[in-house]
Amino acid sequence: MRPFDPAILRTLPQARRPLATLAAIGVAQGAATIGTAFALSSVVVAVVKGMPLGHPAAYLALLFVFRGTLALAGERVAAAAGTSVSGALREQLLSRWLAQTADERPDPATGVTLASQGAASVEPYVARYLPALVSAAVVPVLAVLVLVFVDWLSALVVVLTLPLLPLFAALIGATTRDATERRWGALADLSGHFLDVVRGLPTLVAYGRGDRQVKTIGEVSQAHRRTTMVTLRLAFLSSAALELLATICVAIVAVTVGLRLTHGSIDLGTGLVAILLAPEAYWPIRRVGAEFHSAADGAEALAAAIPMLDVVSTMPTTAGPGTLSARDLGYTYPGSTEPVIEGLDLTIAPGLTVLTGPSGCGKSTLLELLAGLRRPSAGSVTAPPTHLVTQRPFLTTASIRDNLVMGAGRAVPDDEIWATLRELELDGVVAAQRQGLDTPLGDDGRGLSAGQRARLVLARAGLGSADVVLLDEPTAHLDDDSAALVHSVIRRMARDRRVVAVTHRPELLALADQHVPLLTRSIPAGREVRA
Template sequence: MRPFDPKVLRTLPEARRPLATLAAVGVAQGVATVATAFALSGVVVAVVRGADLVTPATWLAALFLARGLLALTAERVAASAGVAVSSGARGRLLRRWLAVPADLRPDPARALVLADQGAASVEPYVARYLPALVTAAVVPPLAVVVLAVVDWRSALVVVLTLPLLPLFAALIGATTRDATARRWQALSALSGHFLDVVRGLPTLVAYGRAQRQTEVVGEVSQRHRRATMATLRLAFLSSAALELLATICVAIVAVTVGLRLSHGGLDLGTALVAILLAPEAYWPVRRVGAEFHSAADGAEALALLTAQLDSPEAPTATGAAEPTLARVVAEGLTYTHPGATHPVIDGLDLTAGVGLTVVTGPSGVGKSTLLELLAGLRAPSHGCVVAPRTHLVTQRPFLTPGSVRANLTLGTDPQTSTEALWAALRRVGLDGPVAALPSGLDSTLGDDGRGLSAGQRARLVLARALLGDATVVLLDEPTAHLDPASVATVHEVVTELAERRCVVVVTHRSELVALADQHLHLRPAAVAA
C-alpha cells in the first residue's frame, strides 16, 4: 500500500467529502499557525518596547479562538467520518461477497477478520492519517515560503534539513509495513483456528481433545502477542527518532538565529517569527509519521479491502429466468471444488417444475452442493443453471440475534401481519413454544438462534420459507433434528408448498421419497435420475 493511493477514494466514496473537509481545515490550521507566530512575536515586541498591547493581543486572542474552533471542527468531522467510512467499507464488502459465488469468497476466518477489525481499522487511516498527509504537503512549503520572506538564512537551514524527516519516515515505514503484515497474518491464523475450535468444540470434548486445542490456541495467541508488541516497539522507537531529528533541526535554526540576534544582525521580531515558524515546518511531517503507525493496520486492511472490491466480476452461477416461473433447469451441470482434481457433480441434467423433487444419495456425494448451485451460491465449472430467485434452507440455517418476528420476516416483507406470522408458526407446529417465550414474537433470540432447540430452529426457518414469495424453495435435510411427530408435520408442510411452488429437498427419509413427484439419486462419480 502506497502512502496515498487514489483508489481509496474510488473504493470508499464515503471518504471523499470528509477528507476534503479535513484537508481544508488542516490547511486553515497551518495558515492560522503562521499568523499566530506573527501575532505572538508582535505581543512580545510590544511588551519589550512598552508599546500598545491592545491590537496585537486582540489579534492573538482571535487567532487562538480560530485555531480552537478549527481543532473542534476537525475532531468532529474526523469522528463522524471514521464511523461512516468503516461502516460503509464493511457494508460494501459484505454486499460484494454476497454477489459472488461462494468459491470466490475468502475463507471464513479471513473474511471475519477483514469485515470486523479490518473495516474498523480503516477509520484512523482515513480520518487521521490522510488529512495529516495533506497538511504535510501544504503547511511545510507555506512555512518555508514565509520564512524565506522573513529570514532567508533560516529558510535555507529548514530546506536543507527538512527532507531528512520524510527520508527516515519512509525507511521506518517500510519496516512497519512488514511488521504489520506479519501481525495481520498472525491475527488471521488466530481467528481461523479459534473459529474452527469453537465450531468443533462438542466433537473435541467427546473425544477428549479439548485440552490440546486450548494449548494450540494459547500458542497462536502468543505468536499474535509477540507480533503486536514488536509493531508497538517499532512505532515508539520511530516516533522518538523523528522527534529527536526534528528537535535537532529546530535547534540548529534557533542557534543560528540567536547568534545573529546577539550580534545585532537580526531584530527581535524577525528572530521570534523565525524561531516560532521553524517547528511548524517539521511538525506536520512528524505528525504524518506518528499517524502512519496508528493507521498502519488500516493501510494493510485497506489494501486487502481494495483487492476484494476491485476484483473482476465473477460469472453468474444462475441464469436469468422469469421471476414468477416455478421452474429450475440444469443442463450438463458439472462442479469441481477449488483445489480438487475430480468433479463432485458431473454432467447432471435436471428439470424441476411445480411439485416435489427429492434428492438422495450417500453422504459426501454432492447433494448440498447441488442445492447451492441451483440457488446461485456457487458457479458451475461447466454447464448452466436457469432459475428464478430461490429460497434456500440449509442444514445450518441463518438466524440473526434479534426477535422471533425479525427472524421470521428476514428476506420477506417486514410488514407481514402478526396473524400471518402466527399462522405460519402454527402450520409448522411452533406456535406453542413461541407463545411460551417471555415476549412471544418479540422475544429476543441469541446468536445462531440460541434460546431455541435445533429442531425448533429448523421449523422456524421452514415457517420463514412459508411466508416468503420465492417460487423455488430448496430444503437441505429439513427433518434432520426432529422427533417423529414433528417429521410428519414438516412432511405435510413440504407437500403443501409443492402444490404451488417448485420444491427441491435433500433427504434420507424414505417417507418423503414416497411423496415425491420426481426422485434424483446421486452416486459418486456418476449421476443417475
C-alpha cells in the same frame, strides 16, 4: 500497503467530502500557526521595547480563538468521517460478498477479520492520517516560503535538513509495514481458529477434545500479542527518532539566529519569527510519522478490501419463470481437479423432488448450484427465485418475527405466522417466550434447540414467496415424530411449488413425486434426469 491509495476515493465516495474538509482545516491551521508566530513575536518585541500591547495582544488572542475553532471543527469532522467511512466500507464489503458466489467470497477467517477489526481500523487512517498527510504536503512549503522572505539563512537550514525527516520516516515505515503485515496475518489466524473452535465446540466437548483447544488458542493468542508488541515498539522508537531529529534541526536554526542576534546582524522580531516558524516546518512531517503507525492497520485493511470491492460479480443463475433446469451441468471445487458433478441434464417440474445418494456425491453442491450460490464450472442453470434451507440455516439476533419474515418480500400478518407455527407445532414454544413473536433470538438461534431451529427455518420457507424451495436434510436434527410432522408440511408445500429435498430418510422418499439418485461423485455426460 501504500501510504495513500487514490482508489479509496473511487471505491468509497463517502470519504471525499470529509477528507477535503479535513485537508482544508489542516491547511488553515497551518496558516493560522504562521500568523501566530508573527503575532507572538510582535507581543514580545512590544514588551521588550515598552510599546503598547493593545493591537498585538488583540491580534494574538483572535488567532488563538480562530485556531481553537478550527481544532474543534476538525475533531468533529474527523469523528464523523471515521465512523461514516468505516461503516460504508463494512456495508460495501458485505453487499459485495452477498452478490458473489460461495467460491468467490473470502474464507470466513479473512472475511470476519476484515469486516470487523479491519473496517474499524480504517477510522484513524481516514480521520487522522490522511488529513495529516495533506498538511505535511502543504504547511512545510508555506512555512519555508515565509521564512525565505523573513530570514533566508534560516530558510536554507530548514530546506537542507527538512528532507531528513521523510527519509527516516520512510526507512522506519518499511519496517513497520512488514511488522503490520505479520500482525494482520496473526490476527486473521486467531480469528479463523477461534471461529472454527466455536463452531465445532459441541463436537469437541462430546469427544473430550475441548481442553486441547485451550492450549492451541493460547499459542495463537501469544503469537498475536508478540507481533502487536513489536509494532508498538517500532511506533515508539520511530516517534522518538523523528522527535530527536526535528529537535536537532530546530536547534541549528535557533543557534544561527542566536549568534546573529549577538552580533546585531538580525533584529529581535525577525529572529523570533524564524525560531517560531522553524518547528512548524517539521511538525506536520513528525505528525504524519506518528499517525502512520496508528493507521497502519487501516492501510493494510484497505489494501485487502479495495481489490475485493473492485471485483464485479453477479449470481450465475438465470431467471426463468416456471422453469428449473440444468443443462450439461458440471462443477469442480476450486483447487481440485476431480469434478463433483459432471454432465448433468436435469429438469424439475412442480411437486416434491427428492435427491438421494451417499455422502460426498454432490447433493448439497447441486442445491447450491440451483440456488445460484455457486457458479457452474460447465453448463448452465435456469431457475426462478429460490429459497435455500441449508443444514446450518442462518438466524439473526433479531426477533422471532423478523427471522420468520426474512426474505418474504411482503408484509406477513401475524395470523398467517401463527398458523404456520401451529402447523409445525412451534406455536406453543413461541407463545411460552416472554415477548412472543417479539422475543429476540440469541446468536445462531441460541435459546432454541436444534430441532426447533430446523422447524423455524422451514416455517420461514413456507412464509416466503419463492417459487422454488430447496431443502438440505430438513429432518437431520429431528426425532421420528417431528420428522413425520415436517414431512407432511413439505408435502403440502409441494402442492403449489417446486420443492427439492436432500434426504436419507425413506419416509420422505415415499412421498416424492420425483426421485433423483446421485449414486457417484460425478454424473456421466449425456444422462438426463427428467421429472
